[in-house]
Amino acid sequence: MPKASLELKGSSFTLSVLHINSKDLDSIATELDSKLAQAPQFFLGAPLVVNLSALSDGEVDLAALKQLLESRQLVIVGVTGASIPLSEQAKALGLAILKAGKESKTPPPPPRNTRIVKQNVRSGQQIYVKDGDLVIFGAVGNGAEVIADGSIHIYGALRGKAMAGASGDANAVILAQSLEAELVSIAGQYWLTENLQKHVTSKSGCIRLVGESLTVESLPQ
Secondary structure, eight states, rough: OOOOSSOOOOOOOEEEEEOOOSSSSHHHHHHHHHHHHHHHHTTTTTTEEEEOTTTTTTTHHHHHHHHHHHHOOEEEEEEEEHHHHHHHHHHHHHHHOOOOOOOOOOOOOOEEEEEEEOSSSSTEEEEEEETEEESSSSOOOOOOOOEEESOOOEEEESSSSEETTTSSSSSSSEEEEOOOEEEEETTTTEHHHHHHHHOSHHHHEEEEEEETTEEEEEEOO
C-alpha cells in the first residue's frame, strides 16, 4: 500500500514569547534594536509568539508591529493574550491565535554524552554539543558562544553567551565560577547582561529554570 502524501502528528517546540507592553512602535523599535545588538545571532530568524495581554482593544497597529519585527529578521508565528479585536487583526494577517496550555509535558530524555573542553573559548568561537552536556575547563570570552542540548559547566569565567537546554530540556543548568555573561539561556528563556546582574549575589552561580522563569543560586565557596 503506497505511503500517504502527508501525515498529521502531534509534536512540541520551544518558542520564545515577546511581551508587548506599549503601543508606541518607536519605543518598541528602540528597545528591540538595543536587545538585538547584544545578541544578534541568538535572535536571528528566531520564531516568536507575541503576547498582547498588556494591551487593550485595538491599542496597537498589529500589521505595523508585525512589519517592524519581521524587518529585524524575527519570525512571528502567532499571538497570545490578545483581545477579540486584536485577535481579528491577527487572523487577517495570517497569524495563529495561541492559548497557553496547562497540560503537563513529557520531559525530554537525559543527555547521552558529555564533551569536555580543556581550553579557553575565545571571541568568535562557537561550541555546540548535541544531545549532551558541555564541560569547559577555562573561560568563555566576550563574543564567544557555548551551546548544549544538556547542561553547561564552566570552570572559569563566563563572559560570552551560554545556551543550555537548546533542544528544549527545561532541566538543564548553567554553572560558572564567574558569572559575567552577555547572555544566558535555558530552553529558550534568556537573560541579557542587565537581567543577570540584577539577580547575581556572588561571583559564582548555578542558573536553572523554575516554571517559565530563570533563577540563579550561589555556589558554595
